[in-house]
Amino acid sequence: xxxxxxxxxxxxxxxxxxxxxxxxxxxxxxxxxxxxxxxxxxxxxxxxxxxxxxxxxxxxxxxxxxxxxxxxxxxxxxxxxxxxxxxxxxxxxxxxxxxxxxxxxxxxxxxxxxxxxxxxxxxxxxxxxxxxxxxxxxxxxxxxxxxxxxxxxxxxxxxxxxxxxxxxxxxxxxxxxxxxxxxxxxxxxxxxxxxxxxxxxxxxxxxxxxxxxxxxxxxxxxxxxxxxxxxxxxxxxxxxxxxxxxxxxxxxxxxxxxxxxxxxxxxxxxxxxxxxxxxxxxxxxxxxxxxxxxxxxxxxxxxxxxxxxxxxxxxxxxxxxxxxxxxxxxxxxxxxx
Amino acid sequence: xxxxxxxxxxxxxxxxxxxxxxxxxxxxxxxxxxxxxxxxxxxxxxxxxxxxxxxxxxxxxxxxxxxxxxxxxxxxxxxxxxxxxxxxxxxxxxxxxxxxxxxxxxxxxxxxxxxxxxxxxxxxxxxxxxxxxxxxxxxxxxxxxxxxxxxxxxxxxxxxxxxxxxxxxxxxxxxxxxxxxxxxxxxxxxxxxxxxxxxxxxxxxxxxxxxxxxxxxxxxxxxxxxxxxxxxxxxxxxxxxxxxxxxxxxxxxxxxxxxxxxxxxxxxxxxxxxxxxxxxxxxxxxxxxxxxxxxxxxxxxxxxxxxxxxxxxxxxxxxxxxxxxxxxxxxxxxxxx
DNA sequence: CTGTTAGCGCCTTCAC
DNA sequence: GTGAAGGCGCTAACAG
Numbered sequence: 001x002x003x004x005x006x007x008x009x010x011x012x013x014x015x016x017x018x019x020x021x022x023x024x025x026x027x028x029x030x031x032x033x034x035x036x037x038x039x040x041x042x043x044x045x046x047x048x049x050x051x052x053x054x055x056x057x058x059x060x061x062x063x064x065x066x067x068x069x070x071x072x073x074x075x076x077x078x079x080x081x082x083x084x085x086x087x088x089x090x091x092x093x094x095x096x097x098x099x100x101x102x103x104x105x106x107x108x109x110x111x112x113x114x115x116x117x118x119x120x121x122x123x124x125x126x127x128x129x130x131x132x133x134x135x136x137x138x139x140x141x142x143x144x145x146x147x148x149x150x151x152x153x154x155x156x157x158x159x160x161x162x163x164x165x166x167x168x169x170x171x172x173x174x175x176x177x178x179x180x181x182x183x184x185x186x187x188x189x190x191x192x193x194x195x196x197x198x199x200x201x202x203x204x205x206x207x208x209x210x211x212x213x214x215x216x217x218x219x220x221x222x223x224x225x226x227x228x229x230x231x232x233x234x235x236x237x238x239x240x241x242x243x244x245x246x247x248x249x250x251x252x253x254x255x256x257x258x259x260x261x262x263x264x265x266x267x268x269x270x271x272x273x274x275x276x277x278x279x280x281x282x283x284x285x286x287x288x289x290x291x292x293x294x295x296x297x298x299x300x301x302x303x304x305x306x307x308x309x310x311x312x313x314x315x316x317x318x319x320x321x322x323x324x325x326x327x328x329x330x331x332x333x334x335x336x337x
Numbered sequence: 338x339x340x341x342x343x344x345x346x347x348x349x350x351x352x353x354x355x356x357x358x359x360x361x362x363x364x365x366x367x368x369x370x371x372x373x374x375x376x377x378x379x380x381x382x383x384x385x386x387x388x389x390x391x392x393x394x395x396x397x398x399x400x401x402x403x404x405x406x407x408x409x410x411x412x413x414x415x416x417x418x419x420x421x422x423x424x425x426x427x428x429x430x431x432x433x434x435x436x437x438x439x440x441x442x443x444x445x446x447x448x449x450x451x452x453x454x455x456x457x458x459x460x461x462x463x464x465x466x467x468x469x470x471x472x473x474x475x476x477x478x479x480x481x482x483x484x485x486x487x488x489x490x491x492x493x494x495x496x497x498x499x500x501x502x503x504x505x506x507x508x509x510x511x512x513x514x515x516x517x518x519x520x521x522x523x524x525x526x527x528x529x530x531x532x533x534x535x536x537x538x539x540x541x542x543x544x545x546x547x548x549x550x551x552x553x554x555x556x557x558x559x560x561x562x563x564x565x566x567x568x569x570x571x572x573x574x575x576x577x578x579x580x581x582x583x584x585x586x587x588x589x590x591x592x593x594x595x596x597x598x599x600x601x602x603x604x605x606x607x608x609x610x611x612x613x614x615x616x617x618x619x620x621x622x623x624x625x626x627x628x629x630x631x632x633x634x635x636x637x638x639x640x641x642x643x644x645x646x647x648x649x650x651x652x653x654x655x656x657x658x659x660x661x662x663x664x665x666x667x668x669x670x671x672x673x674x
Numbered sequence: 675c676t677g678t679t680a681g682c683g684c685c686t687t688c689a690c
Numbered sequence: 691g692t693g694a695a696g697g698c699g700c701t702a703a704c705a706g
Contacts, residue, residue: 050698
């Protein structure tokens, strides 16, 4: 494997000059530049980034740590991150924590060892051990999607507002018994979505039945189980609000299993839209989050933090959600139950 | 940022000893081991992997280069890769080429610079420039999913067989005019799926109408366009075979737009199943590929190549697909057209 | 505009 | 069982 010395020798210059050509830093005459480039070509020289990073203390690499790479929402975010990063000459290491703090801690440690220049992190829980570790080492960090009890740059969507809109929509259709199929109760986005629901209900003067507010996990299985649970109540809800896309899928299946028609028997709304390429027929009323935008913005913010290590105070970017009304949320049907 | 020297000083030992503790190499007395560990803890020491990799020429990192991170098929593969890798103490860098050779070349170059220990690559095209580059540098490589015109370790699914099964299934239902909605024509899996179709048709003695064999791209848009095209033919097909999941989604939408019932008016089958969490109601007849398994096997193979640099000849692993019959493929309906 | 020198943090080799 | 020395490949700082 040729090194910068081999290139230098072949081109008849000093290693430092080769380095200058490689990094377009400092002045190099057009003539020597050409010679160096020719030597690089001839030897099929590939610079060693480990050595470069060790010396320059910059890897031009950022990391994106998400909670579920299987969810199209996160892969869309990843695309936004990647596009913005590569435009700025940064590469992205993508890691998946499966909503587990242990895996998160493991990856943060590993990425710190790999000397990434910055972190884009979706915190698995409210535990801030990893976040503190990152900040102690003065590595720039932008928290994505979920609030944490620490002052830190954040980019997220307006979960509370989206939930409020969805609930208002259902209330407007005449629904009063609206169940919330929540995510993990210690995840802020899940909490915020319940809060938005509460605000809409309170404003409308509709009493809240705590039996109708559940919270388990952001999975299809949980959506299925929670739906079965609320369907089993004495006074069954007339509408369901699933706080993410996977939960909504579970709800659809449970409603089907129970032989119920949507929206005829029960209305259903969800958070997060699914990409067109994945759905047979868009049919679910949702509060859609600008996933790509979120990734792009976060990536740009992180890179600006890395570049101008100005100590401006932590910022909080909140992107609006969009209410998309489709067939799954029909008006309340009066029944003689 | 503390280094191994700081740890050594605090523990009252030499840097080499700290290194031995860190890497569990060589003999260290229990007593000094404890002291070193305590010092590491006290300083919150984080080893620098760049330095380690530079010295040891091993990064314990492999790369996975896929063509579309947005497709659940690939994220499922990625999970298999990741699980097997982390079990063996390797981390994974995931990159997305968008089916572009340029992006692929870019990432391969970058990963080579980052000194990854091995490559898991889904080739964007039949162009072998990147593959040659990897092999010249003696970096282990396993090609995923798609055959290439080079002798190299390969792990893929039986595309030909899966397509054969699907076509036989349609023939068995009485269909004779079966259209193929293909992917990029220069991608081997797309070709193999057409080949499986041809074999089944030939065996059944059904003449093949080349008008019914299309090939564009693995996207929903392409599926939509190709479906519209075949529906516009004088003699419209009675069944469609979509060679991947996104194309199938496009077909579903085009059929709906045309006011056609599936399977009443047109039968539809596809390649690749979608995860349960993403589909409202499983309904499409498919040849399902064992995505997770594929990732796991490939990862294990690559890591074994890295570890025992034995020069055993390139292997080819072909995993079977599973035919899952659902509602989208009904029997041919006799019509007075 | 180009060369020389030094050292990033670690692991390997060789002593002891 | 442990320490000292050297160098992995590169770039920053300083000459000239």
